[in-house]
Amino acid sequence: MMYSIFKSMLVCMLVMAISVTGFTAPAEAAPQTITNGTPWKDVNNASLQAHAGSILKVGSTYYWYGEDKIHNSANFKSVTVYSSTDLKNWTWQSYALTQSSHSELQSAKIERPKVIYNESTGKYVLWGHYENGSDYTLARVAVATASTPTGPFTYHGSFRPNNNESRDMTLFKDTDGTAYLISSSNNNYNLRMYRLTSDYLGIDTEMNMIYEGDHREAPAIVKKGSVYYLITSGASGWYPNQGMYSTATSLNGPWSALQPLGNSSTFYTQPAFILTVQGSSSTNYIYVGDRWNPGALGDSRYVWLPLTLNGTTASLDYYDQISIDAATGAVSGVTNGTLLSQGKTATAQSALVANPASYANDGSYQSEWVATSVSWPHWWKVDLGSVQQINNVQISWWMMKGSEGFYQYKIETSTDNVNWSVALDRTGNTTYGFTSDTLSAHARYVRINMVNADLWNNPGNWYTPRLWEVKVYGQAAAATKWQSHNYPTRYIANDGGAGRIVDNPTAANSEWIMVPGLADPAGVSFVLKSNPSIYLRHYNYVLQAQSGSGTTFAADATFYQVAGLADSSKISFRSYNFPSRYIRHSSYNLRIDPISTVAERNDATFAKQ
Numbered sequence: 001m002m003y004s005i006f007k008s009m010l011v012c013m014l015v016m017a018i019s020v021t022g023f024t025a026p027a028e029a030a031p032q033t034i035t036n037g038t039p040w041k042d043v044n045n046a047s048l049q050a051h052a053g054s055i056l057k058v059g060s061t062y063y064w065y066g067e068d069k070i071h072n073s074a075n076f077k078s079v080t081v082y083s084s085t086d087l088k089n090w091t092w093q094s095y096a097l098t099q100s101s102h103s104e105l106q107s108a109k110i111e112r113p114k115v116i117y118n119e120s121t122g123k124y125v126l127w128g129h130y131e132n133g134s135d136y137t138l139a140r141v142a143v144a145t146a147s148t149p150t151g152p153f154t155y156h157g158s159f160r161p162n163n164n165e166s167r168d169m170t171l172f173k174d175t176d177g178t179a180y181l182i183s184s185s186n187n188n189y190n191l192r193m194y195r196l197t198s199d200y201l202g203i204d205t206e207m208n209m210i211y212e213g214d215h216r217e218a219p220a221i222v223k224k225g226s227v228y229y230l231i232t233s234g235a236s237g238w239y240p241n242q243g244m245y246s247t248a249t250s251l252n253g254p255w256s257a258l259q260p261l262g263n264s265s266t267f268y269t270q271p272a273f274i275l276t277v278q279g280s281s282s283t284n285y286i287y288v289g290d291r292w293n294p295g296a297l298g299d300s301r302y303v304w305l306p307l308t309l310n311g312t313t314a315s316l317d318y319y320d321q322i323s324i325d326a327a328t329g330a331v332s333g334v335t336n337g338t339l340l341s342q343g344k345t346a347t348a349q350s351a352l353v354a355n356p357a358s359y360a361n362d363g364s365y366q367s368e369w370v371a372t373s374v375s376w377p378h379w380w381k382v383d384l385g386s387v388q389q390i391n392n393v394q395i396s397w398w399m400m401k402g403s404e405g406f407y408q409y410k411i412e413t414s415t416d417n418v419n420w421s422v423a424l425d426r427t428g429n430t431t432y433g434f435t436s437d438t439l440s441a442h443a444r445y446v447r448i449n450m451v452n453a454d455l456w457n458n459p460g461n462w463y464t465p466r467l468w469e470v471k472v473y474g475q476a477a478a479a480t481k482w483q484s485h486n487y488p489t490r491y492i493a494n495d496g497g498a499g500r501i502v503d504n505p506t507a508a509n510s511e512w513i514m515v516p517g518l519a520d521p522a523g524v525s526f527v528l529k530s531n532p533s534i535y536l537r538h539y540n541y542v543l544q545a546q547s548g549s550g551t552t553f554a555a556d557a558t559f560y561q562v563a564g565l566a567d568s569s570k571i572s573f574r575s576y577n578f579p580s581r582y583i584r585h586s587s588y589n590l591r592i593d594p595i596s597t598v599a600e601r602n603d604a605t606f607a608k609q
Contacts, residue, residue, distance in 0.1 A: 030086065030325070030327070031323055031324065031325040031330070032086050032087060032088035032089075032323070032324050032325070032326075033088075033321050033322070033323050033324075033334065034087075034088055034304050034321065034322050034323075034324060035320065035321050036301075036302070036303045036304060036305070036318075036319070036320055036321065036322070037268075037291055037301045037302075037303055037320075037436075038301065039299070039301070040090075040301070040302055042082060042090045042091060042092050043089055043090065043091050044091075044092065046092065047070060047298065048082065048090055048302075049066065049067070049068040049069055049070050049080050049298065050064045050065065050066025050067070050068075050080055050082055050090075051066050051067040051068075051069050051272070051290050051297075051300055051302075052066060052067050052111060052112045052113075052218075052270075052272050052290055053065045053066025053067060053079075053112070053113050053114070053272060053273070054066075054113065054114040054115055054170075054171075054272075054273045055273065055275050055288075056115050056116065056117065056124075056149060057278075058117070058149050060085055061083050061084070061085055061149075062083065062084050062085070062087060062326070063081055063082070063083050063093070063115070063149045063150070064080075064081070064082040064083075064084070064090060065079060065080065065081055065096060065113050065114070065115050065126070066079070066080055066113065066272075067079065067080075067110070067111060067112075067113065068080045068095075069297040069298045069300060070298040071298065072296050072297050072298045072299075073297065074109060074297065075107070075108070075109055075133045076099065076105060076108045076109050076110045076133070077098075077099070078095040078096075078097060078098045078099070079095065079096040079097040079110060079113045079126070079128070079153075080092065080094075080095060080096070081093045081094045081095070081096050081149070081150050081151065083149075083150070085326065086324075086326050087275075087277070087324050087326050088324065093150040094150045094151050094152065095151070095152075096113070096115075096126060096144070096146070096150075096151045096152070096153045097110065097113075097126070097144055097151075097153050097155060101144075101152070101153070101154075101155045102155035102157075104130075104142075104155070104157065104158060105155065107132060107133030107134070108130065108131065108132055108133050109129070109130070109131040109132070109133065109136075110128045110129070110130060110142060111128060111129040111131075111168070112128055112129050112168055112169055112170065112218075112272075113126055113127075113128040114126070114127050114128070114169070114170050114171040114273070115149075115171075116171050116173045116179055116200065117149075117173075118179075118199060118200045119177065120177075120198065120199070121199050121200075122147065123145045123146065123147065123199075123200075124145065124146045124147070124148070124149050124151075124153075125143070125144075125145050125171075125179075125199075125200040125201065126143070126144040126145070126146075126153055127141055127142065127143055127169065127171050127181065128141070128142045128169075129141065129142075129166065129167055129168060129169050129183075130142035130158040136167070138158070139160065139165035139166055139167050139185070140158040140159055140160050140166060141158060141159065141160075141161055141166045141169060141181065141183065142155070142157070142158040143155075143156045143157065143158075143201055143202075144156060145201070156201065161181060161183065161192075161194050161203045161206075162194065162203055162206045164183075164185045164186075164192060164206075165184075165185040165186060165187070166181075166183040166184070166185060166192075167183065167184045167185070167188055167217065168183065168184045168188070168217035168218050168219065169181060169182060169183035169184070169219065170182050170183075170219045170220060170221060170273065171196075172221045172223075172251075174223065174251070175223065178195060178196075179195075179196040179200045180193055180194065180195055180196060180207075180251060181193070181194040181196060181203070182194075182210070182219045182221060182230070183219075184216065184217045184219070184235075188215055188216070188217050188235040189212075189213050189214070189215050190209060190211060190212050190213065190214075191209070191210040191211040191214070191216050191219065191232065192206065192207075192209060192210065193206075193207045193208070193209075193210055193251065193252075194206050194207065195207060207251065207252045207253075208252050208253045208254075210230065210246070210253065210255050211232075211246075211255075211258075214258065215234060215235050216232035216233070216234065216235070216244070216258075217232060217233055217234070217235045218232055218233040218270050218271045218272070219231070219232050219271070220232075220271040220272065220273045220274045220287075220288075221274065222274040222276060222285060222307075222309075224285070224309045226249055227247050227248070227249060227309075227311070227312060228247060228248050228249070228250075228251060229245055229246075229247055229274075229309055229314050230245060230246050230247070230248075230255065231243055231244070231245045231261060231271050231274065231287070231314070232244055232245075232271065233266065233270045233271055236404075237294075238292045238294035239404045239432060240265035240266055240268045240269060240270060240291075240292075240399075240432060240433045240434075241264075241265060241266070241399065241433075242260055242261075242262075242263075242264050242265070242266065243260070243261040243262050243266035243269075243271060243316070244258040244259060244260055244261060245258070245259055245261045245314045246258055246259070247312045247314075256312065259313075259314075260365070260366055261314055261315070261316050262305075262316040262317070262318070262365065263318075263365040263396040263433075263434060263468060263469060264365065264396055264397070264398065264399050264433060264434075264468050265396070265397070265399055265432060265433025265434045266289060266316070267289070267303060267305070267316075267318045267433075267434045268291055268303075268431060268432060268433045268434040269289025269290060269291050269303045270289055270290050270292060271287065271288075271289055272288045272289055272290050272302075273288050274286070274287060274288070274307060275288055275304075277324065277326060277329050277331055278329055279325065279326060279327055279328040279329025279330065280327060280328050280329065281328045281329060281330070282328065282329040282330060283329050284306065284329055284330065284331035285306070285307040285308075285309055285331075286304050286305065286306060286307060286322075286324070286331060287303075287304070287305045287306075287307040287316055288302065288303075288304055289302070289303045289304075289305070290302065290303075291303050304322055304324075305317070305318060305319065305322065305333070306319070306322060306331050306332060306333050317333065318394060318434070318436060319333030319334055319335060320334070320336060320392065320436055320438070321333075321334040322334060335392075335473055336391040336392040336438065336473050336474075337389070337391045337392065337473040337474040337475045338473065338474070338475060339471055339472070339473055340384050340388050340390075340472045340473065340474050341361045341382045341384060341446070341470060341471060341472035342361055342362070342363045342471070343361065343362065343363070344361060344382050344383055344384055344385060345358075345382070345383040345385075346358050346360060346361050346369075346380065346381065346382045346383070347380075347381055347383075348360075348369055348371065348378075348379065348380040348381070349371065349375075349378050349379045349380070349465075350371045350372040350373065350375070350378070351369055351370065351371065351372065352370045352371070352372055354370075355367075355368055355369055355370035355466070356369065357369050357380055360380055360467040360468065360469060360470050361382055361469065361470050361471070362469075363469075364469070365396055365468055365469050366468075367468075368398065368466050368467060368468045368469075369466060369467050370464060370465075370466040371464055371465040371466060373464065374461075374462060374463065374464050374465075375465070376450065376451065376452050376453075376461065376465065377449055377450055377451045377452070378449075378450045378465035379412075379447050379448065379449045379450065380447070380448045380450075380465075380467055380470070381445055381446060381447035381448070382445070382446050382470065382472065383417070383444065383445055384443070384444050384445070384446065384472065385444070386444055386476075386532070387415050387442055387443065387444045387477045387513050387515075387527065387529065387532045388442070388443065388444065388474050388475065388476060388477050389440075389441075389442055389474045389475050389476065389477045389478070390413060390423065390439060390440070390441040390442070390443055390446065390472060390473075390474045391438065391439070391440065391473050391474040391475070392436065392437065392438055392439070392471075392472070392473040392474070393411055393424075393436075393437050393439065393446065393448075393470065393471070393472050393473075394434070394435070394436045394437075394469075394470070394471040394473070395407075395409075395434070395435050395436075395437075395448065395467065395469075395470050395471075396433070396434055396467070396468035396469040396470075397432070397433055397434065397435070397467065397468070398463070398466040398467065398468060399432065399433050404432050404433070404455070404456055405432070405453040405454055405455040405456070405461070405463055406429055406430050406431055406432050406453065406454055406456075407429060407435075407450055407452075407453050407454075408426065408427040408428070408429055408450075408451045408452045408453070408454065409426050409427065409429065409448060409449060409450050409451055410422050410424065410425050410426060410427060410448075410449040410451065411423045411424040411426065411437060411439065411446065411447070411448060411449075412446075412447040412448075412449050413441045413442075413443030413445065413446055413447070414443055414444065414445040414447070415442065415443055415444050415445070415513070415515060415527045415532040415533070416444070416445075416527075416532055416533035416547060417444070417445050418533070418547070418548075418549040419518050419535075419549050419553075419554060420447065421441070421515075421516055421518065421521060422521075423439050423440075423441040423443070423446075423516075424437055424439045427451050427452075430454075441515070441516065442477045442513050442514070442515040442516070442527070443515070444532050446470075446472050448467065448470060450465050453465075477513045477529075478513070479507075479511035479512060479513055479529040480511070480512055480513070480514055480608055480609065481507075481510050481511055481512070481608075481609040482510075482512065482571075482606040482607070482608065482609070483606060483607040483608075483609045484501050484585065484603075484606060484607075485564065485566055485567060485570055485602055485603075485605035485606060485607060486566075486602040486603065486605075487501065487585075489503050489504060490502060490503050490585075490588075491504075491505055491510045491609070492510065492512070492526075492536070492590065492606065493505035493509045493510040494509045494510075494528055494534060494536075494545035495509065495545075495588075497544060497545055497546065498542075498543075498544060498545065498589070498590075499536050499538075499542075499543030499544055499545055499589075499590035500585075500588045500589055500590055501585045501588055501590065502588070507529075507530075508529075508530040509528075509530070511528070511529040511530065512526045512527060512528060512529065512536070513526075513527045513528075513529050513532070514526065514527075515527050517554075517557075517558035517559070517560075517576060518535070518553070518554035518555075518557050518558050519551070519554040519555045519557075519558040519576050519577070520558055520576060522560070523558045523559055523560045523561075523576055524558070524559055524560070524561055524573075525557045525558055525559070526557070526559075528545065533547040534546065534547055535547070535548070535553075535557040536557065536590075537553060537556040537557035538556050538575065538578075538591070538592045539556060541578075541581070541591050541592050541593065542589065542590075542591055543583065543589075543590035543591060543592070555576055555577040556577065558576035558577075559573040559574060559575060559576060559583065560573070560574045560576065561573060562574055564605040564606070565582065565595060565601040565604050565605050566598075566601040566602045566604070566605040567605055570605050570606060570607045570608075571605070571606050571607070571608060572604050572605055572606070573604075573606075575592045578592055580594050581593055581594055581595075582594075582595050582604040583604060583606075584600060584603040584604035585603050586603065
């Protein structure tokens with residue numbers, strides 16, 4: 001009885017304390033959207049500098065360690081530490097290491113800092129790739145420890161593991177608590193693995209070679225169930241290349257043959273690490289890559305992509321955004337519409353028999369369309385089958401390791417395969433390997449017009465035009481019916497080739513898709529949804545529903561939307577090439593006329609239905 005009274009008193013005291021202090025339980029992390037390839041800011045709006053690093057979860061808090069490149073140099077400035085509970089909003093906590101941490105760090109390089117926790121010693125252990133400040137001849141590892149995840153870390157020095165070179169490297173802590181070092185050696189030609197000592201501060205045993213002679217670097221590893229997945233990049237300096245992966249059921253091997261991951265440039269990234277997001281309802285994996293900017297390293301970007309692991313297969317696709325719920329563990333890509341182009345009819349200016357145009361939209365990053373010769377400009381196009389709203393075009397460009405080129409191109413669109421508009425001009429592009437362009441266009445046909453390619457280490461363009469994969473995203477284009485302001489049962493329609501207002505016309509004759517103006521994209525052109533080759537155009541001031549091409553046709557088929565002349569909540573259409581004239585109906589016929597009277601303003605006003 002006394003226990004019950006005492007318990008009740010404690011509950012009352014706790015309720016009173018909560019009421020007085022305003023204390024509430026910590027809120028769970030909510031789903032967050034991360035946008036790839038854009039500048040990432042911390043909660044104080046400062047540039048988030050955590051390149052080539054790692055993330056360690058302690059309790060419900062994630063700690064992100066990485067290279068600080070804000071000084072735009074490969075030389076060491078500091079290793080940063082940020083914290084977050086939702087994986088999007090990061091707070092700068094400390095510098096784990098700085099130049100003043102040890103004399104050996106005053107002129108040095110510390111790359112790929114990885115941190116794991118040792119339960120037996122209670123220490124957070126950091127390893128990194130160590131070089132001097134002038135070149136890459138030392139090829140060592142560096143080790144530091146701290147009692148808290150934010151440090152400060154005590155620097156213990158650098159060395160070569162088992163007297164082997166060690167450049168790009170990572171740490172891996174297995175489920176039994178044993179830790180391992182994986183590092184590139186022999187000028188990156190071999191990839192070695194070492195079991196660490198129980199305190200994680202040194203090398204215990206060198207294990208079987210993972211890769212010999214394969215020239216792989218930037219290792220990232222994760223375990224799912226009983227399978228280990230190891231991702232690496234090729235060695236091509238700051239330039240991206242084809243990511244590859246292997247699997248094994250034992251860290252000591254054998255490891256499976258290398259398989260491609262993602263596209264030919266790993267979506268213009270280099271692997272940094274694999275993040276495991278374990279939540280209340282699921283566990284998912286994120287590929288974290290660096291999109292290096294060698295001309296301004298501090299402006300290098302981050303790319304986070306859902307990594308699908310299934311049996312002994314890993315797969316990676318690109319999304320401009322991903323959604324993460326750190327509380328539940330849910331991770332998903334966010335597309336800008338649905339994939340419209342895959343498997344649709346594709347053609348090109350020329351194509352090798354063995355590499356047809358269809359290879360560039362077959363859904364495989366490993367098959368390519370190749371032109372027949374070095375001829376620029378060169379085009380490739382896809383027929384989407386019907387007019388669609390285009391939101392996003394992703395292009396996997398051809399690359400040759402060590403002789404990389406970026407394409408200068410235009411994305412062109414058409415509803416009828418005759419009249420073409422430049423939906424996006426990327427002739428100023430300087431991005432290697434992969435581009436993802438956001439745009440807005442209505443089109444049935446999408447054409448990639450490759451104007452030229454710029455090779456960074458060659459005086460001329462010797463590339464043969466080619467594409468690995470093109471993905472067009474969007475949705476079905478919305479069709480509009482235009483209702484007469486003063487005759488509500490009548491709509492703008494194709495009436496046997498004439499432009500008229502018709503009482504209750506069929507949808508096939510009265511649903512129009514409003515596309516950017518053929519003569520001026522700031523204006524609009526009317527395209528008949530049921531027949532995208534039919535435009536509404538004027539001829540001798542009379543409107544007709546016709547197909548055609550050329551500059552005169554484009555001008556006649558272009559109009560500007562303005563506030564309704566009789567009702568500003570509605571729309572009127574001003575002629576592109578006769579700016580004093582507007583679409584109006586005279587009886588049932590549509591014309592472009594000057595407008596002066598109240599009746600004419602009524603006739604020139606339409607409502608969008």
